[in-house]
Amino acid sequence: MRxxxxxxxMPRTGVxxxxxxxxxxxxxxxxxxxxxxxxxxxxxxxxxxxxxxGTRATPYDPIQMDIPNRLxxxxxxxxxxxxxxxxxxxxRLLAGAHLSLLIGLISVSLAVSSGLLLGLxxxxxxxxxxxxVMRVMDLMLSFPSVLLALGIVAIAGPSLFNVMLxxxxxxxxxxxxxxxxxxxxxxxxxxxxxxxxxGSAPLRIITRHVIPNILAPLIVLATLGTxxxxxxxxxxxxxxxxxxxxxxxxxxxxxxxxxxMRLGWWLTVFPGLAIAITVLSLNQLGDGLxxxxxxxxxxxx
Amino acid sequence: xxxRSSPNLITRRxxxxxxxxxxxxxxxxxxxxxxxxxxxxxxxxxKPTTAPAASGAGKPGGQIRYAMNNEPDSLDPAxxxxxxxFNVMMNLYDTLIWQDPVDLKYKSGLAESWExxxxxxxxxxxxxxxxxxxxxxxxxxxxxxxxxxxxxxPATKSPQAASKLAAYQSTTVVxxxxxxxxxxxxxxxxxxxxxxxWLAIASPTAQKKFGDxxxxxxxxxxxxMFKEWVAKxxxxxxxxxxxxxxxxxxxxxxxxxxxxxxxxxxxxxxxxLTAFESGEIQVMETVPEGDFDRLKKSGKYxxxxxxxxxxxxxxFMNTEKAPFNDINVRKAIMHGLNRxxxxxxxxxxxxxxxxxxIADNTLYHSKKAVGMYPYDMEKAKKYLEDAGWKxxxxxxxxxxxxxxxxxxxxxxxxxxxxxxTQALLKPLGITVNVKALDQATRVAMGHxxxxxxxxxxxxxxxxxAIQLVYHSRNLGxxxxxxxxxxxxDKYLDxxxxxxxxxxxxALLEQAVMKxxxxxxxxxxxxxxxLFGVSPKVKNFRTHPIGSYPYLYEVSLE
Numbered sequence: 001m002r003x004x005x006x007x008x009x010m011p012r013t014g015v016x017x018x019x020x021x022x023x024x025x026x027x028x029x030x031x032x033x034x035x036x037x038x039x040x041x042x043x044x045x046x047x048x049x050x051x052x053x054g055t056r057a058t059p060y061d062p063i064q065m066d067i068p069n070r071l072x073x074x075x076x077x078x079x080x081x082x083x084x085x086x087x088x089x090x091x092r093l094l095a096g097a098h099l100s101l102l103i104g105l106i107s108v109s110l111a112v113s114s115g116l117l118l119g120l121x122x123x124x125x126x127x128x129x130x131x132x133v134m135r136v137m138d139l140m141l142s143f144p145s146v147l148l149a150l151g152i153v154a155i156a157g158p159s160l161f162n163v164m165l166x167x168x169x170x171x172x173x174x175x176x177x178x179x180x181x182x183x184x185x186x187x188x189x190x191x192x193x194x195x196x197x198x199g200s201a202p203l204r205i206i207t208r209h210v211i212p213n214i215l216a217p218l219i220v221l222a223t224l225g226t227x228x229x230x231x232x233x234x235x236x237x238x239x240x241x242x243x244x245x246x247x248x249x250x251x252x253x254x255x256x257x258x259x260x261m262r263l264g265w266w267l268t269v270f271p272g273l274a275i276a277i278t279v280l281s282l283n284q285l286g287d288g289l290x291x292x293x294x295x296x297x298x299x300x301x
Numbered sequence: 302x303x304x305r306s307s308p309n310l311i312t313r314r315x316x317x318x319x320x321x322x323x324x325x326x327x328x329x330x331x332x333x334x335x336x337x338x339x340x341x342x343x344x345x346x347x348k349p350t351t352a353p354a355a356s357g358a359g360k361p362g363g364q365i366r367y368a369m370n371n372e373p374d375s376l377d378p379a380x381x382x383x384x385x386x387f388n389v390m391m392n393l394y395d396t397l398i399w400q401d402p403v404d405l406k407y408k409s410g411l412a413e414s415w416e417x418x419x420x421x422x423x424x425x426x427x428x429x430x431x432x433x434x435x436x437x438x439x440x441x442x443x444x445x446x447x448x449x450x451x452x453x454x455p456a457t458k459s460p461q462a463a464s465k466l467a468a469y470q471s472t473t474v475v476x477x478x479x480x481x482x483x484x485x486x487x488x489x490x491x492x493x494x495x496x497x498x499w500l501a502i503a504s505p506t507a508q509k510k511f512g513d514x515x516x517x518x519x520x521x522x523x524x525x526m527f528k529e530w531v532a533k534x535x536x537x538x539x540x541x542x543x544x545x546x547x548x549x550x551x552x553x554x555x556x557x558x559x560x561x562x563x564x565x566x567x568x569x570x571x572x573x574l575t576a577f578e579s580g581e582i583q584v585m586e587t588v589p590e591g592d593f594d595r596l597k598k599s600g601k602y603x604x605x606x607x608x609x610x611x612x613x614x615x616x617f618m619n620t621e622k623a624p625f626n627d628i629n630v631r632k633a634i635m636h637g638l639n640r641x642x643x644x645x646x647x648x649x650x651x652x653x654x655x656x657x658x659i660a661d662n663t664l665y666h667s668k669k670a671v672g673m674y675p676y677d678m679e680k681a682k683k684y685l686e687d688a689g690w691k692x693x694x695x696x697x698x699x700x701x702x703x704x705x706x707x708x709x710x711x712x713x714x715x716x717x718x719x720x721x722t723q724a725l726l727k728p729l730g731i732t733v734n735v736k737a738l739d740q741a742t743r744v745a746m747g748h749x750x751x752x753x754x755x756x757x758x759x760x761x762x763x764x765x766a767i768q769l770v771y772h773s774r775n776l777g778x779x780x781x782x783x784x785x786x787x788x789x790d791k792y793l794d795x796x797x798x799x800x801x802x803x804x805x806x807a808l809l810e811q812a813v814m815k816x817x818x819x820x821x822x823x824x825x826x827x828x829x830x831l832f833g834v835s836p837k838v839k840n841f842r843t844h845p846i847g848s849y850p851y852l853y854e855v856s857l858e
Contacts, residue, residue: 065724067645084591085646085720240713245720245735256716260591262574 037288043281054094081266092248103233110168115175123183182214223286354552359856364561372566375516382461394501394521399548434504558856607848613655617781629688637681647717698730707753
């Protein structure tokens with residue numbers, strides 16, 4: 001997809017000419033018609049809403065132990081049951097939701113901005129800048145990203161913030177490569193040449209003409225990347241490198257619950273589902289956005 | 302290290318290295334369990350935690366599979382320090398004397414009788430006649446000498462047995478069945494040492510024959526004979542038909558009931574549980590507490606809580622570091638942390654609360670320190686106020702702008718204990734950071750004093766073992782509270798040499814009182830090992846040290 005997007009000539013073609021009067025509304029309409037994107041965004045919107053609520057109020061105190069009511073089955077008192085310390089799982093999931101989203105958001109923001117910072121000059125100027133940046137990226141890509149993140153956290157010490165940092169750093173190369181490839185694809189196009197002929201400075205060309213035209217694939221990758229980042233973050237927390245007790249981070253909850261999984265299915269199932277649903281919604285959204293923004297796929301159902 | 306030894310035990314090898322004197326055998330436990338006995342009306346004598354042998358003959362025949370949580374490194378008692386090895390070796394070997402699990406007295410084993418000189422330096426053992434090793438070698442005084450000389454030989458590099466014989470000078474063969482052992486210095490725990498399988502007598506012929514491979518081809522005099530060891534899979538032992546020299550407190554004489562025992566090492570809790578519940582194995586060691594509770598409630602199994610002697614699971618508070626350099630803060634913790642609630646929250650109420658650094662089922666346990674620090678939130682708060690820690694805006698106490706935050710460093714497996722402590726100390730205005738780490742890291746942090754709270758238990762039949770965590774020579778080692786007290790050192794040094802039991806008990810009591818009065822450590826709960834036993838297995842009971850089962854007594858229905 002990356003290559004195709006990069007090799008694309010001028011994306012605006014005839015099919016939408018009737019709607020060209022209001023491109024934003026046209027995009028929205030197409031978005032609504034795309035079931036995957038719509039379902040994904042609704043689901044993700046709901047999760048964001050719950051996360052916002054969770055930072056303010058939860059049915060129970062998420063870290064309060066209640067030994068007499070430990071391992072309560074899901075029911076009216078405890079919607080999703082209680083864990084081995086009697087803590088309400090629903091409250092913990094709510095209270096932890098924003099952490100997972102933050103892991104995704106912060107690490108991807110870090111990766112996107114670093115990707116732009118490195119990929120734009122590499123693609124636009126080429127030469128030794130390109131050479132230098134891309135060899136470093138190749139070096140980073142030679143490690144599996146989870147391993148790289150693991151190494152970074154191991155050195156920086158276990159904490160949620162370090163996990164965000166590590167996941168972000170580990171995904172910098174893919175964003176850099178995407179940005180560079182996209183820039184290479186449009187660098188020689190007439191409108192860039194025109195801008196250059198008019199005497200625009202490189203910085204202006206990059207910010208005014210290059211960035212807006214490479215955003216589409218970047219948005220798609222960032223959406224899918226957020227899902228990946230949440231998963232990696234949960235994995236690192238599962239390994240005890242992320243959130244520390246008693247923070248109800250989903251990966252950490254799953255990790256803690258696995259020692260008690262024979263005592264109640266709800267201990268592991270719900271944190272697992274929470275991670276799965278969040279990742280699924282983002283993947284659906286990302287897929288939908290790709291369908292919308294990739295002109296080659298635009299006319300396919 | 303962690304690969305070779307059971308993950309929940311501090312390796313004894315390390316303990317011994319740091320322990321120095323070698324007067325004690327130590328198996329320190331990362332954290333642990335205890336029996337449901339209420340310690341209120343403690344009897345004068347330590348409470349036996351193993352039931353007397355059931356009378357009535359068992360049915361001979363049959364075999365069992367026994368799951369440990371790791372595979373031993375060697376079955377040579379001189380060359381291993383692992384609990385899992387002890388477990389297997391107890392069936393293959395005999396010791397000169399045995400400790401009775403009920404009255405805690407020493408009973409005859411390969412030695413029929415013994416006497417010592419009043420200075421405690423010379424011990425003469427009359428050996429049992431007619432005993433043969435599994436390879437046919439006759440047992441005699443020469444065998445005793447050969448074993449003990451081999452253990453103390455530096456070339457043997459004994460990780461555990463040599464420290465038990467640190468005071469050993471020589472063995473003289475008086476006649477074929479009389480061995481005289483001479484010690485260099487007085488050693489109060491000598492008989493205790495002799496009763497442990499680390500000092501079991503192996504066949505000198507086999508040791509010569511197999512050389513360095515002896516640990517994989519063990520030959521003893523015990524009720525079971527080694528048959529095969531399939532690496533990473535199983536160790537099989539079979540009945541010794543000639544056996545008739547067990548200690549008097551066992552439930553029968555003659556050969557063992559079982560024809561065969563297969564020991565398997567399964568380190569993953571889930572896999573071990575599955576094998577046990579599917580009936581593939583009949584005895585399971587180290588049942589996770591939550592599952593112990595579940596299996597017990599199912600009513601389908603015999604669930605055994607086997608108390609271990611030594612030191613209870615204890616929280617050590619780093620006295621060199623603020624805020625624990627202030628005795629008031631330490632006392633506040635000891636009054637403010639509800640042990641019963643902690644045991645309920647973290648361990649499903651399986652263990653009993655502990656009161657003193659020497660567990661109530663151990664020799665020379667003293668009642669004097671019992672009940673010194675009852676749970677009392679108001680008292681705890683007052684101690685903190687006195688120390689200048691006032692409630693802050695977010696509920697956490699502050700003093701001079703510093704928040705009352707402490708790091709509790711412990712093993713990942715025992716995170717529940719730390720999490721429960723965190724929750725239980727929160728109402729007091731103390732924030733506990735959970736530092737759940739791997740064994741090597743957390744031990745290193747304890748040794749360096751990086752952190753405020755640490756915890757461990759000690760497993761030993763001799764209470765002198767506590768020197769390991771309280772003597773100042775172990776500063777930089779397991780003296781995790783970082784105590785440097787000349788008076789306490791003296792009590793600990795003197796008791797190690799004191800041959801008179803009454804005097805020794807008094808010295809240990811003084812040491813215990815000193816520790817408790819200064820709130821140097823906080824005994825939390827009595828350690829125990831948790832077994833799951835198939836209902837078909839009869840007469841399952843455990844040895845006093847480390848709660849190893851007497852599989853000799855076991856029969857099948």
